[in-house]
Amino acid sequence: xxxxxxxxxxxxxxxxxxxxxxxxxxxxxxxxxxxxxxxxxxxxxxxxxxxxxxxxxxxxxxxxxxxxxxxxxxxxxxxxxxxxxxxxxxxxxxxxxxxxxxxxxxxxxxxxxxxxxxxxxxxxxxxxxxxxxxxxxxxxxxxxxxxxxxxxxxxxxxxxxxxxxxxxxxxxx
Numbered sequence: 362x363x364x365x366x367x368x369x370x371x372x373x374x375x376x377x378x379x380x381x382x383x384x385x386x387x388x389x390x391x392x393x394x395x396x397x398x399x400x401x402x403x404x405x406x407x408x409x410x411x412x413x414x415x416x417x418x419x420x421x422x423x424x425x426x427x428x429x430x431x432x433x434x435x436x437x438x439x440x441x442x443x444x445x446x447x448x449x450x451x452x453x454x455x456x457x458x459x460x461x462x463x464x465x466x467x468x469x470x471x472x473x474x475x476x477x478x479x480x481x482x483x484x485x486x487x488x489x490x491x492x493x494x495x496x497x498x499x500x501x502x503x504x505x506x507x508x509x510x511x512x513x514x515x516x517x518x519x520x521x522x523x524x525x526x527x528x529x530x531x532x533x534x
Contacts, residue, residue: 371397374472408514410452434469454495485512
């Protein structure tokens with residue numbers, strides 16, 4: 362038997378997530394299998410940092426896998442929900458390998474809020490500067506010394522309505 366509450370939640374997340382993606386110059390959200398889907402690929406076309414083996418370099422794309430697990434409405438486990446797919450050498454205190462910690466989030470956090478928090482991490486708005494709470498203490502120390510570089514991407518995830526309205530008015534002229 363299908364869980365109607367979960368199905369309704371997933372349908373609402375699909376609609377809100379696709380609306381956010383349509384209103385963003387940064388995010389392309391792709392639903393995967395399922396009807397409604399519980400898995401997504403979030404392609405963030407934004408600046409972040411990576412380590413190329415020698416030094417820290419800016420990058421302009423981060424791809425994240427999202428899985429709204431069976432128990433997502435009851436518990437939030439970031440290691441089961443969020444997976445960094447590419448690149449693997451992201452340079453951020455809240456990221457280590459494929460793990461990304463978006464901060465404390467309640468169970469059932471809406472997909473749009475989850476995507477916003479992930480963006481805030483990879484764009485450098487959310488940066489843990491205390492090694493006790495960082496996934497990557499080495500990057501944490503580097504980030505403290507380079508606070509002036511954050512956030513690396515200052516664009517909002519969603520286009521501002523006045524920008525969209527101005528573009529429509531300009532197109533009509």
